[in-house]
């Protein structure tokens with residue numbers, strides 16, 4: 001099965017964490033995720049996540065650290081999800097693809113209906 005290399009960012013803003021909900025039209029409709037996307041040919045994971053956050057949210061971020069990769073097999077595709085902890089730097093949030101975003105306290109993150117590949121990443125983040 002095809003494996004996608006996907007980056008994502010846990011963006012901290014005023015002590016909260018930015019999360020986004022996938023739209024009805026996307027794969028994994030209405031699931032919550034950390035914003036990011038597929039690595040392009042020849043692109044580094046770091047460049048990818050900054051590009052995707054700019055494209056999807058219109059904001060600039062600074063990368064702080066990495067968490068463990070999450071490998072997950074969905075019924076139709078497999079992904080390796082590569083997470084970064086990041087800090088908001090500049091820009092007004094404008095969504096280009098997602099249904100909505102939320103800025104949440106850590107204790108609130110567990111209440112969302114997450115994309116399954118994100119759950120180990122979320123758990124690692126909650127233990128920090």
Ligand SMILES: Nc1nc2c([nH]c(=O)n2[C@H]2C[C@H](O)[C@@H](COP(=O)(O)OP(=O)(O)OP(=O)(O)O)O2)c(=O)[nH]1
Nearest residue numbers: 006008026027033034035036037038079115117118
């Ligand atoms: N960006 C992101 N994608 C995630 C996360 N968790 C998760 O399972 N995914 C999946 C959803 C997508 O199938 C894939 C990322 O691809 P993408 O967002 O660049 O593009 P997509 O597949 O929605 O778009 P398309 O191929 O349908 O055009 O990884 C996550 O936390 N962030």
